[in-house]
Amino acid sequence: MSHLTVFEHDELPAEQFEDVEQQRETSSLGMWMFLSTEVLFFGVLFTSFFVYRTRWPEAFAQGAKELKWWLGATNTAVLLGSSFCMAMAVHAASEADDRTIVRWLWFTVVLGTLFLLIKGTEYAIEWHEHLVPHFRWSPVAPGAGEPRDPQLPLFMTFYFVMTMFHALHMVIGLGVLLVVIVLARRRHFTREYHHPVEVVGLYWHFVDTVWVFLFPVLYLLRH
Amino acid sequence: MTTVPYNPDYGRPARPTYLSIAYRVSSWLLTRDHKRIAILYMIAITLFFTVGGVAATIMRLSLMTPDGRLTLPETYNRLFTIHGVIMVWFFLIPSIPAVLGNFLVPLMIGARDMAFPRLNLASWYLFVFGGCFTISALVLGGVDTGWTFYTPFSSSFSNTHVVLTVAGIFIAGFSSILTGLNIIITVNKLRAPGMTWGRLPLFIWSNYATAVILVLATPVLAMTLALLCIDRVFHVGIFDPAKGGDPLLFQHLFWFYSHPAVYIMILPAMGVVSELIPCFSRHRVFGYYFVAGSSIAIAIVGFLVWGHHMFVAGMSVYGGMVFSFLSFLVAVPSAIKVFNWTATLYRGSISLKTPMLYALGFIGLFVMGGVTGLFLAAIAVDVHVTDTYFVVAHFHYIMVGGSVMAYLGGIHFWWPKITGKLYPEWAGRIAAGIIFLGFNLTFFPQYVLGYLGMPRRYHAYPEEFHFLNVLSTAGASILAVGYVLPLFYLLWSLRYGPDAGPNPWKAMGLEWTTSSPPPPQNFERTPIIREEAYAYDRMTPQGSDNTPIIPLPAAAGGARESGRPGSRPESSEWSDQ
């Protein structure tokens, strides 16, 4: 984790370590620990969501029906695909095959960007349908005129907050992936030293896991 | 195989220390040395303590008269808020882990630095950056919600700088997450050969448990504060009952972090005391494994009790019963520690040096604060004394009578190691006595006040509480003197104090085997540990017998702690720096 911003080789291993293997294990454990903090970070949102779901069941069921499940499902497929590409990239890194690393990482970036584009489209549709609390809201559905549950804004707030925090993590992940691609193209990695790819992979898979829980919780609890 | 004698440069090392290796400002502000980062933290938290202390002084002066006319009611609200915010997040939480922990953890386990030195420096910058936000909120007029930011007042109604203050806390939160992460990974991966888990000093066990809490609890605070800001800025009603929100949800989420946070504040203090007591009674710790295990137990069970802050807030009765029971449970490991410390003292050879005075004061005051916590855990009692000065006295006994005294005790104990200088012992003892006296005079009357019904966070009170409030303010003025004194004599000792030598206290522990101040890489040669911590009864008459520094024979492959065959480089690679 601490080597991600270094473009030249630091002396390996770093001074406080005895060998590269210890450094690799330490980096990995450090990233895992950070991911645990992220579980709790997102966990607050899930906890609050479930609390309010027990409090306002009709509003939350209606909210799930308002969301475009097919876009969410497509996004899930896209993100799972990007996770697969990331896993393949990490595998290529363990064999120090730079060209393959770069290729799989580019696939990951492309799919991740596709995810964000689809998400953006969803947001645009929700904007169009006056489903954005505080910014563009109407208490009845535009056009057909069906009145909306008065607590529906609460559901939509959680939808936007949760997906935006997730999207923020994806953007950061994409940025870091681009850095790693640059490093791989400069032949920065060897068979012993490739833990930046591994560590970024862990982060990316985690972001995928968050979405794996976000999708059913937001889109599929329609009753 | 001969043993290597102590650093032959006794007193004034010819080899550079971590202090003398470079003097430029940039060498401090861009350092990766955990010892320098610890000092940076020490300076920062001292400044914050001063701000929080000034707020408390004004509060106590205002409370000297029943009408509280020294301050406007709104000003009083802002004072107790900023006092709480700064003392909790910008003094107590970083105090022992980020100052003493950063300095000592690698030294105590025989490592050359923390696992992630650059993250360590980043955490200090985040801390200062967050502090800037909060101080600027203070300068712009402050916040009046209380350090607990209860909704919907903070999210919908308060017209003070909530978002600015909360932003500062959010940023400082990342600082503490990084510190905790660093401590855990360092202790897991960088222990010297022979340093098994069962030989770790209890200070390490405590800081490890604290780090676990830091890592698992702080993210919850971060998201809760983020939701608070979203609710405040966008008026979406996450915590506003008028829009379907539940104010109690904020309290659940806030206290899920903030209760473990109080264990972040007390566990490292207990770790310090666990170091001081054996050293100054020349006695091994009684029940080492119980003390170590109790640290872990406090860390875990401390996560299960947060609802006891909300007994009267509208929680369900069943929920209350569960939290009450668990709150009684969490007192058990703390009590185990107190019993073990007492048993360590028994038949020990006690010397009442300054650090020991602080440690003994800790034990007494912590017990008083702890048992009043049990009063509060009983719902029937809590209904009467919640939100009164009884609660205020309870947590100040633990946080000030406990944590701050342990912090001062630790600073005095390790001052020779950190600076290479000895402070004047007579001055230390006087200051410790003044602090003890001033503290009790300040806070004991508050137990009585709370029991008699004086509410907290009120700027004015009925005439019948006047006398006790005057006592409390008088105590506060004595306490203030006690806190200022160490600032003077410790700084004085930097220039005029005698050189300390590696081990002025004749203590056991790896940190005492290296020079004072230590060299930049901590040890001339990586130590190998062959005995348990605190083997004071095996100490030779002339002093500490811990000479674990042994040159590595080139042929022997010492196994590293993870059990893998050592890939150890030649000892000569490390012998000269």
Place this chain on the structure above:
Amino acid sequence: MSHPTPRIYRNVFAALMGLLVLTVAAAFLPFDRVLPTPHAAVWARRITISIALTIAVVKGLLILLYFMHVRYAPRATWAVAGAGFLWLAIMLALTLADYLTRNHPGIPNNRGEPRYLLR
């Protein structure tokens, strides 16, 4: 340290996609019209959330164990990975312990309002 092979990655990916199809399909099953009990809506909600979360947990486990190599990792990694989820479970369980036990008939703070789960 052993690592999973690309074949394993492909199989896991296929399983994940299959589970995705399953979870979407299950969300549209008409439990509220099929269940005969008087509280059909409530039970439909409970069944839906149980199925959705179970499938999500299985998918999450597949990603954790195989893509993130937890299955092949040392014990420390298991502990760290598990700790985050365990603590989340604590937060959920004890918070819901409050919310799910409010307004039960027969206990002191009941004001006669209906229980949250039955509408």
